[in-house]
Amino acid sequence: MSEEHIYKIIRIDEEDFGCEGRPEGQAPMVRVVMESDTGETAVVMMEDALMYARKLDVGVVAVLGTDGMLYQPGTELEIPEPEVLPVNIEKQAEWMENYWDALEELDDQWQSQKIRN
Secondary structure: OOOOOEEEEEEEOOOOOOOHHHOOOOOOOEEEEOOOOOOOOEEEEEEEEHHHHHHOOOOOEEOOOOOOOEEEEOOOOOOOOOOOOOOHHHHHHHHHHHHHHHHHHHHHHHHHHHHHO
16 A cells, blocks of 8 residues: 555444434445544544454554555555556557548538538
């Protein structure tokens, strides 16, 4: 991770849906309030089960990832390599030529319509 933002979790609040209850199919979420060693406060929403799986609780130090999620310090975050697709220059050039031809044809049609009206 390029720039780690480390916070101490100071409060975890369960989402409150009132008498309607949680919408069907929505995972239970918690509001996590954190504080950095410089006193900066941050708040994130996380799935409750994910907090439990990552052993994140009040008093624990956590890293705020670039994805806005919390992780245990030292967690290796996998950043997928972008897929590089082979490029066929001849096909690309042919496609562009057809594209320009189509644009010219449309322009000619538009110009002839404009003259008639």
